[in-house]
Amino acid sequence: MTELLEELKNNEKKTVYDPLLKDENIIIDIKDFNLYYGNKQALFKINMQIPKGKVTALIGPSGCGKSTLLRSINRLNDLLDYVRVEGDILLDGESVYDRSVDLSELRKKMGMVAQKPNPFPMSIYDNVVYPLKINGVKKKSILDEVCERSLSYAGLWDEVKDRLKENAFGLSGGQQQRLCIARAIAPEPEVILMDEPCSALDPIATYKIEELILSLREKFTVVIVTHNMQQAARVSDFTAFMYMGFLVEYGNTINIFKKPKVKDTEDYITGRFG
Amino acid sequence: MNKFARKNFKIFFKSKGEPMLWLTGGGLVISLLMITLLLLLVLKNGMGNYWPGGIVYFKLKNGEAIMGEITKTEYYKLPDDKINTLNDEDKKRVLKNNGKEKRFLVRVGNFELSNKHFEWVSLHEISKQDYPAEAIVLERLEWGRFYGFPKEFIVDGRPVASDLKGILKNYDRYHNDVRKLWRKKVSIEKGEIGKLNHKIEKERLKLKEAKLELEKAYLSKNNEKINEAERRYKKISLEFEEFNKLTKNEYDKLINEINKLKANYEKYGIKFLTADGKEKEVKLYEIVRGYTANTLSFGNKMGIYLNRWIEFLTDEPREANSEGGVFPAIFGTVVMTVLMSLFVVPFGVVAAIYMKEYAKSGKIISILRIAINNLAGVPSIVYGVFGLGFFAYTLGASIDQLFYAAKLPNPTFGTGGILWSSLTLALLTLPVVIVSTEEAINAVPNSLREGSYACGATKWQTVRHIVLPRAMPGIMTGFILAMSRGAGEVAPLMLVGAVKLAPEMPVDSIYPFVHLERSFMHLGFHIYDLGFQSQNSDAAIPMVYTTTLLLIGIVVLLNVVAIYIRNRLRKKFIGSVF
Numbered sequence: 140m141t142e143l144l145e146e147l148k149n150n151e152k153k154t155v156y157d158p159l160l161k162d163e164n165i166i167i168d169i170k171d172f173n174l175y176y177g178n179k180q181a182l183f184k185i186n187m188q189i190p191k192g193k194v195t196a197l198i199g200p201s202g203c204g205k206s207t208l209l210r211s212i213n214r215l216n217d218l219l220d221y222v223r224v225e226g227d228i229l230l231d232g233e234s235v236y237d238r239s240v241d242l243s244e245l246r247k248k249m250g251m252v253a254q255k256p257n258p259f260p261m262s263i264y265d266n267v268v269y270p271l272k273i274n275g276v277k278k279k280s281i282l283d284e285v286c287e288r289s290l291s292y293a294g295l296w297d298e299v300k301d302r303l304k305e306n307a308f309g310l311s312g313g314q315q316q317r318l319c320i321a322r323a324i325a326p327e328p329e330v331i332l333m334d335e336p337c338s339a340l341d342p343i344a345t346y347k348i349e350e351l352i353l354s355l356r357e358k359f360t361v362v363i364v365t366h367n368m369q370q371a372a373r374v375s376d377f378t379a380f381m382y383m384g385f386l387v388e389y390g391n392t393i394n395i396f397k398k399p400k401v402k403d404t405e406d407y408i409t410g411r412f413g
Numbered sequence: 414m415n416k417f418a419r420k421n422f423k424i425f426f427k428s429k430g431e432p433m434l435w436l437t438g439g440g441l442v443i444s445l446l447m448i449t450l451l452l453l454l455v456l457k458n459g460m461g462n463y464w465p466g467g468i469v470y471f472k473l474k475n476g477e478a479i480m481g482e483i484t485k486t487e488y489y490k491l492p493d494d495k496i497n498t499l500n501d502e503d504k505k506r507v508l509k510n511n512g513k514e515k516r517f518l519v520r521v522g523n524f525e526l527s528n529k530h531f532e533w534v535s536l537h538e539i540s541k542q543d544y545p546a547e548a549i550v551l552e553r554l555e556w557g558r559f560y561g562f563p564k565e566f567i568v569d570g571r572p573v574a575s576d577l578k579g580i581l582k583n584y585d586r587y588h589n590d591v592r593k594l595w596r597k598k599v600s601i602e603k604g605e606i607g608k609l610n611h612k613i614e615k616e617r618l619k620l621k622e623a624k625l626e627l628e629k630a631y632l633s634k635n636n637e638k639i640n641e642a643e644r645r646y647k648k649i650s651l652e653f654e655e656f657n658k659l660t661k662n663e664y665d666k667l668i669n670e671i672n673k674l675k676a677n678y679e680k681y682g683i684k685f686l687t688a689d690g691k692e693k694e695v696k697l698y699e700i701v702r703g704y705t706a707n708t709l710s711f712g713n714k715m716g717i718y719l720n721r722w723i724e725f726l727t728d729e730p731r732e733a734n735s736e737g738g739v740f741p742a743i744f745g746t747v748v749m750t751v752l753m754s755l756f757v758v759p760f761g762v763v764a765a766i767y768m769k770e771y772a773k774s775g776k777i778i779s780i781l782r783i784a785i786n787n788l789a790g791v792p793s794i795v796y797g798v799f800g801l802g803f804f805a806y807t808l809g810a811s812i813d814q815l816f817y818a819a820k821l822p823n824p825t826f827g828t829g830g831i832l833w834s835s836l837t838l839a840l841l842t843l844p845v846v847i848v849s850t851e852e853a854i855n856a857v858p859n860s861l862r863e864g865s866y867a868c869g870a871t872k873w874q875t876v877r878h879i880v881l882p883r884a885m886p887g888i889m890t891g892f893i894l895a896m897s898r899g900a901g902e903v904a905p906l907m908l909v910g911a912v913k914l915a916p917e918m919p920v921d922s923i924y925p926f927v928h929l930e931r932s933f934m935h936l937g938f939h940i941y942d943l944g945f946q947s948q949n950s951d952a953a954i955p956m957v958y959t960t961t962l963l964l965i966g967i968v969v970l971l972n973v974v975a976i977y978i979r980n981r982l983r984k985k986f987i988g989s990v991f
């Protein structure tokens with residue numbers, strides 16, 4: 140393992156890409172991306188293209204920078220004043236890190252689902268329409284419609300339609316996470332970013348969320364971080380394996396899981412890692 | 414020997430920690446015990462104060478007689494030479510008690526006759542003790558209590574009854590009506606005449622303003638201006654004279670009415686004989702409450718007890734605050750506390766939001782935080798001095814110069830008042846609110862903030878919709894603490910506006926209804942005044958307890974309401990943890 144890292148660091152070796160990616164329509168293009176937390180570098184020269192309308196999984200041992208990479212895409216890392224980035228990320232060909240970018244506009248295009256369900260301290264209804272309300276949408280008919288559509292999409296409508304005005308904390312963990320997904324898709328973003336969305340849920344709730352992710356693929360591009368190999372294999376079209384801030388291998392999920400080109404990827408997937 | 418048995422004390426102490434359990438538990442118990450004792454003391458003395466006692470009649474060996482209520486019984490050391498002068502029976506008793514003698518503190522009342530409210534009586538001085546059925550205790554508008562035997566019921570100077578039964582019957586028949594007439598007279602004095610005085614004062618100010626204008630015009634030496642001002646002054650002078658005539662009429666009418674009422678109620682009275690044989694006529698309207706203390710049933714006593722509490726809560730004070738009610742003080746305390754909260758909560762919350770959400774955490778913010786925390790340790794009297802110096806004498810004086818020039822040299826805002834008091838206390842409680850708001854904001858999970866930002870929300874939207882609602886229960890906690898502190902604070906208030914007796918309430922029916930410049934009565938200050946400034950301290954001390962009980966009650970009540978609201982908010986905004 141150390142060998143590979145040395146090679147990556149010294150720029151002798153490049154990320155291994157699966158050639159199949161070439162045929163895809165690219166929505167997010169990450170170019171030579173470095174990220175530093177203060178003096179500590181957390182991402183090294185990431186080059187990665189994420190295809191439109193597909194589910195892309197980020198896997199790797201914990202602390203390898205999956206969340207950091209995900210949060211770089213919608214610039215959530217900007218909240219910390221000691222974060223510094225180099226390189227660029229393009230969304231639909233436009234730079235995300237350009238000076239002129241309005242963060243609110245940018246984030247409207249990218250819904251995000253966090254590790255732990257984070258419903259807001261308000262009613263179910265208000266939770267779902269929050270992204271619209273803060274963008275100045277006031278018309279009740281629009282809000283009502285978006286609320287129903289998003290909740291239906293998230294498979295929650297039938298369960299909550301009679302208690303939309305009730306507090307969101309009354310829902311179970313799985314329902315809360317689906318509520319957060321409904322909130323993320325409410326403004327009809329192009330990309331949905333998910334950071335281990337099932338890690339706080341029980342198997343049945345996890346199953347429901349996975350089903351939901353598969354159905355989301357029709358309309359949205361999904362980038363999902365997961366530490367669960369089976370989950371990555373089940374829901375994703377493409378998989379990226381990261382290690383210690385480097386992107387080691389990236390390609391078609393079937394190829395990555397069936398015949399990985401890098402030995403470390405194989406070790407990690409089969410659990411022989413470490 | 415069991416191999417698990419304890420080897421030695423040192424190891425036992427370290428490993429088991431049981432002694433620590435006792436130590437910490439003991440600390441808790443001692444604190445609780447002290448608080449409980451304090452509360453019990455206040456409760457016992459405060460609740461018992463109003464229970465009507467019996468009247469005792471002592472015939473003394475020196476021939477005198479005293480009558481009143483026993484308020485305290487204690488033993489005291491009798492000097493040896495004094496013991497020797499006692500008769501055999503008393504001597505034996507005192508010696509058996511190790512030279513200690515029993516004595517009673519008797520509330521004898523009748524201050525205008527005897528110049529005493531209370532008197533000590535030792536057991537050996539008493540030759541006869543009695544509880545006469547016809548003895549009556551009166552609570553009066555003036556001079557405090559009266560103890561005596563009723564002799565005659567008088568109407569228009571003529572006796573209409575001279576036996577106990579007849580007198581009591583007449584008392585029952587006339588007392589309520591007479592009191593009603595008297596109350597009407599007071600309400601005319603305070604209400605209508607008060608309003609009239611306000612009107613006159615207003616007109617007089619107008620005149621004075623015109624005069625000031627005129628003086629200014631003379632100084633400017635501008636003929637046009639002088640003419641204008643002179644014309645105006647003349648006009649207002651005429652108006653004022655007209656107005657004076659009108660009000661004089663109105664005034665006379667009111668005085669007439671009062672005199673009529675007076676004539677109606679002053680003709681009733683009761684002639685009493687005191688224990689030491691003096692005669693005294695008490696006018697019926699002066700009697701707040703009268704009863705034959707030794708023949709009361711439990712129900713009667715309960716009635717008097719409740720009646721006294723009602724009077725305490727709803728009436729105005731009498732006799733240098735040692736009798737009557739404390740309603741103005743309750744009202745002042747509540748109004749002041751509410752005003753204070755209105756000032757302190759928004760300011761504190763905004764400051765905390767800035768420090769937590771906007772400012773970059775660094776040295777300056779840390780120093781600021783330390784400074785704020787230390788502010789909470791500054792003696793409250795210092796705040797009072799600041800409030801007086803800055804708010805009243807600087808800010809208030811400027812306001813007077815600008816808006817109330819005609820009233821000068823009498824200050825309006827340039828002296829202590831309820832506005833300055835509540836601002837001073839707001840300053841005093843600001844650290845509490847800031848610190849608890851900061852803590853509440855700290856406790857808001859970052860995942861919520863990030864979720865909001867990820868939705869595209871701006872910082873302010875996140876603070877407004879996510880952080881504040883979620884922190885609301887914690888902010889309420891700060892508010893509760895501030896309120897309790899503010900309601901119980903006395904020292905700074907003595908400087909910036911609390912007074913012993915406020916002639917007018919800060920909120921009343923005279924336009925503009927809320928008078929922020931007025932001084933006010935406050936329960937905390939009232940307690941201080943009763944306990945330390947009172948002439949009749951033996952009568953005032955029980956009132957101290959009763960008032961303390963009331964203050965504690967009000968603080969608890971305000972707290973309960975706030976806690977109820979907080980719990981509802983908590984349910985709404987935080988919910989159960991999944």
Ligand SMILES: Nc1ncnc2c1ncn2[C@@H]1O[C@H](COP(=O)(O)OP(=O)(O)O)[C@@H](O)[C@H]1O
Nearest residue numbers: 176181199200201202203204205206207208219
């Ligand atoms: N807010 C932060 N400040 C400083 N270092 C951080 C921060 N967040 C993450 N890191 C560091 O960056 C590295 C990558 O973290 P992360 O992206 O959370 O990993 P993963 O999600 O793959 O478990 C870790 O070494 C972690 O210690």
Ligand SMILES: [Mg+2]
Nearest residue numbers: 205206207334
């Ligand atoms: Mg992570």
